[in-house]
Structures are given as C-alpha cells and as structure tokens.
Amino acid sequence: MAKVSTNKNFHIAKNNKNDEFYTQITDIEKEIRHYQEHFKDKVVYCNCDDPYESNFFKYFALNFNFLGLKQLIATCYIGSPIANTELSLFDYESAENKTTKVPHKIIINELTDENNDTAENLEDIVISLTKNKNNTLTRLQGDGDFRSKECIELLKESDIVVTNPPFSLFREYVAQLIEYDKKFLIIGNQNAISYKEIFKLIKENKIWLGYNNNAKTFNKPDKTTHTLGNTGWFTNLEIKKRLEDLILYKKYTPEEYPKYDNYDAINVDKTKDIPVDYAGAMGIPISFLDKYNPEQFEILGIDRYVEDNPKYGHRFSIKGKEIYARILIKNKKL
Numbered sequence: 480m481a482k483v484s485t486n487k488n489f490h491i492a493k494n495n496k497n498d499e500f501y502t503q504i505t506d507i508e509k510e511i512r513h514y515q516e517h518f519k520d521k522v523v524y525c526n527c528d529d530p531y532e533s534n535f536f537k538y539f540a541l542n543f544n545f546l547g548l549k550q551l552i553a554t555c556y557i558g559s560p561i562a563n564t565e566l567s568l569f570d571y572e573s574a575e576n577k578t579t580k581v582p583h584k585i586i587i588n589e590l591t592d593e594n595n596d597t598a599e600n601l602e603d604i605v606i607s608l609t610k611n612k613n614n615t616l617t618r619l620q621g622d623g624d625f626r627s628k629e630c631i632e633l634l635k636e637s638d639i640v641v642t643n644p645p646f647s648l649f650r651e652y653v654a655q656l657i658e659y660d661k662k663f664l665i666i667g668n669q670n671a672i673s674y675k676e677i678f679k680l681i682k683e684n685k686i687w688l689g690y691n692n693n694a695k696t697f698n699k700p701d702k703t704t705h706t707l708g709n710t711g712w713f714t715n716l717e718i719k720k721r722l723e724d725l726i727l728y729k730k731y732t733p734e735e736y737p738k739y740d741n742y743d744a745i746n747v748d749k750t751k752d753i754p755v756d757y758a759g760a761m762g763i764p765i766s767f768l769d770k771y772n773p774e775q776f777e778i779l780g781i782d783r784y785v786e787d788n789p790k791y792g793h794r795f796s797i798k799g800k801e802i803y804a805r806i807l808i809k810n811k812k813l
C-alpha cells in the first residue's frame with residue numbers, strides 16, 4: 480500500500496468532506512480490551528460502518544461470544560466508494576458499475592460454527608445470513624445516514640455505539656449521542672476538544688478521553704494508508720485510568736510559571752510540569768485531558784470561552800504573544 484503521513488490529512492478531510500478513513504483492527508483491539516466488562520448483554524451499534532469494510536464490525540462480529548453481546552447492528556450509507564467487498568453480500572445500484580453500494584443494515588444475534596470447521600469466523604456469519612438464521616441482512620429504505628429517521632430508530636434500540644464517525648460531522652454526531660443518552664466509544668481528532676460544544680461536555684464530565692490517544696494509521700478506499708496525528712478515543716464509559724492521580728513533583732516559581740497578560744492564571748507548558756503546590760488557576764495544553772482525573776482537578780474552562788476572559792473569543796497571551804489553546808484547571812486537593 481502507498482502511505483501518506485501528515486497531520487494535514489485531518490484538515491483536508493474536514494474541508495473536502497472526505498471522511499472515508501477506516502480504523503485498523505489492531506487499534507480497535509488495543510482500545511476495547513479496556514472496556515470488555517461494559518459489553519456483556521448489550522446491543523452494540525456501529526452506525527457509520529460498511530459491515531464488510533469496517534474493522535469495527537469485524538471486531539465485534541468475531542468477538543460476539545467472547546464479549547457476551549446481546550446483539551450487533553451495523554449500517555452503511557448510500558454512495559460508499561468501496562466496491563468488491565471482502566464477502567460479496569451486497570447489492571449495487573448498477574450491475575455494470577459496481578461502485579455505488581446500496582445502504583444495508585446487518586443484525587447479528589448469534590455467532591455459531593455454521594460450516595463445522597471448529598472455528599467461529601466471518602464465513603459462519605455469511606452462511607447464517609444466507610439461511611436467514613437468527614442473523615439478517617436487509618436493505619435500508621433510506622440513505623443510511625446516521626441522522627436519518629431509520630438509523631435513529633436503530634440508535635434508540637442500542638446500548639453502546641462504537642465507530643469512527645465522519646470527521647466533518649463530529650459535533651453533530653456527538654450531539655446526537657448525548658441527545659439520545661447513549662453510551663459510546665468513538666474516534667475523533669483531539670483538536671475537537673477545543674470545540675465549544677465538545678469542551679462543554681468534557682467540563683461537565685459527560686465525555687472524556689480513552690486510553691490510546693496518539694497518531695494512528697487509517698486505511699482509505701483507494702488502498703492507501705494515512706497516518707493521522709492527534710487522534711483520540713472519546714467515550715462516556717467508565718475506565719480505570721480516569722481515577723488515577725497524576726503524580727506531581729515540581730514546585731511553583733514565578734519565573735518558570737508566568738501569568739498571562741489578559742487572565743489571572745499561570746501558564747504550564749507541559750502536563751508533567753504542573754506544580755504540586757499551586758492552588759490557583761493554571762493554563763494547561765489540551766493534551767492534559769489524557770491524564771485528567773476529575774477527583775484531582777477541577778476544569779474551569781477553556782481560554783477563549785472562559786466567561787471572565789476580558790477578550791472573550793481570543794486565546795491567552797504572554798508578553799503580547801498569543802499562545803496555543805489552554806484548558807484552565809485548579810488542583811482540588813490544595
């Protein structure tokens with residue numbers, strides 16, 4: 480495969496609405512192993528996933544029994560550019576030009592060894608679907624968009640949503656999950672932390688970061704791979720790391736921690752440098768949220784949108800120079 484490695488890919492995807500980035504199964508496995516207890520007897524919905532291109536669907540289908548799922552649902556949208564799926568289950572809009580997939584939903588209620596090869600795999604699912612045996616594959620009436628009435632009805636039936644939603648629709652996607660009070664584990668650009676709508680949810684402890692928040696390699700429909708930096712998992716499933724205290728060791732000095740020109744808070748350039756003995760407001764890079772423990776720190780706001788910022792809408796500055804985004808926090812234990 481050809482490989483493209485650049486952080487600009489996120490911005491290109493957002494501007495061009497080119498959101499066809501497919502998560503590799505190794506990244507899915509690394510993250511979901513921390514949440515296994517959440518899935519027992521639950522209905523999992525992958526609502527941005529071509530069932531036989533999406534590694535989210537493959538992961539949950541192959542681990543259906545291991546996780547003890549009650550049901551797995553996946554839907555894909557019309558116009559997906561991926562043709563010749565791994566297992567030829569899908570109809571197409573044109574028999575001559577197999578490039579426009581018809582939107583389908585697939586529902587898995589059980590995984591059994593249908594071909595008697597002593598293993599449970601995707602072939603067993605295909606056989607069960609062709610027999611219409613407890614698992615079903617049906618054409619959607621609409622376009623398969625997660626905002627469609629049809630997909631919202633499926634969302635209402637689900638317990639946990641797990642997927643890689645379109646980058647350009649991240650705000651809208653998260654808003655829908657919150658509106659319908661759904662548990663979720665999704666991938667997004669960590670810069671979304673600074674979106675006003677997303678940060679409000681973080682501040683209110685309605686959403687937080689998962690475990691593996693770093694650059695990841697995604698597959699594209701044209702068979703290239705793209706490494707995207709600042710990629711994170713966003714969730715509202717409780718995880719152990721969220722209640723682990725950050726170990727602090729540095730002492731506060733005015734020289735090392737200057738105050739902002741336009742706000743009464745000190746600047747901290749790195750999470751590991753948070754002073755152990757400072758009780759006031761501190762500005763921290765957004766990467767701090769990877770280590771955030773709500774029992775140890777209080778989030779006061781984000782620079783541009785903190786209510787008492789005299790230059791509301793603008794970032795903080797030091798010696799006249801505006802700095803990158805800062806989250807305002809206080810140590811609860813001082």
